[in-house]
Amino acid sequence: MATADTTLRLADDPATDESALLDRVFFALSDPVRRTILERLGTETLLVSELAAPFAISLQAVSRHIQVLVRAGLVSQERTGRVSRCSLLAGSVVAAAVWINRYSKYWQEQFELLAGALRDIEQRQSGDGVRRGRRRKPSPPRRTP
Numbered sequence: 001m002a003t004a005d006t007t008l009r010l011a012d013d014p015a016t017d018e019s020a021l022l023d024r025v026f027f028a029l030s031d032p033v034r035r036t037i038l039e040r041l042g043t044e045t046l047l048v049s050e051l052a053a054p055f056a057i058s059l060q061a062v063s064r065h066i067q068v069l070v071r072a073g074l075v076s077q078e079r080t081g082r083v084s085r086c087s088l089l090a091g092s093v094v095a096a097a098v099w100i101n102r103y104s105k106y107w108q109e110q111f112e113l114l115a116g117a118l119r120d121i122e123q124r125q126s127g128d129g130v131r132r133g134r135r136r137k138p139s140p141p142r143r144t145p
Contacts, residue, residue: 018095021073025096028072033057034065038074041088048077048084 028034037051052062066086069075073092078085 021092022096022099024068024072025074025092028068028074029096031065031068033062034069037062037065037069037086038088041075041086045085045087048086051086 029038033055036054040046040051048063048066049059051066052059055062066075066077070077074089076087076089078087
C-alpha cells in the first residue's frame with residue numbers, strides 16, 4: 001500500500017513533471033536530425049515536407065522526429081487538411097537552460113581554480129628562468145693534497 005501512495009504523490013508532484021519534461025527535452029536534443037530541425041525552425045515556420053527535404057531519410061522518419069520534438073514541447077505542429085506546419089517553441093528550451101544554469105556556479109568555481117593553477121605554473125616557470133640566468137660559472141675542481 002505504501003508503494004501506491006508513493007506513486008500517487010510522485011505523479012502529482014510538480015518536480016516529477018519538471019523532471020519528465022527535462023527527460024523529454026534532453027532526449028529530443030540528443031539526436032542530430034532533431035537538432036537540425038530545430039535550427040531550421042529557429043528562423044521560420046516550415047512545412048513538414050520542407051523540413052524533410054535536406055535529409056536522406058523518409059518523410060515518415062522526419063515526421064517521427066517531429067513528434068518527439070512536439071512531445072518535448074520544442075515544436076508546435078498545426079495541421080490544415082493534409083498540410084502540416086511546424087514552428088519553434090521556446091518554453092521547454094528555457095526550462096532546460098534554467099536547469100543547466102543551476103550548475104554554472106560550480107563550473108565557474110572550477111574554471112577559477114584552473115586559472116589559478118595555470119597562473120601558479122606560469123609563475124614557477126618564469127621564476128625558474130630567472131634563476132637559470134643567474135647561474136654562476138662552474139668552479140674549478142678542488143684539489144686534494
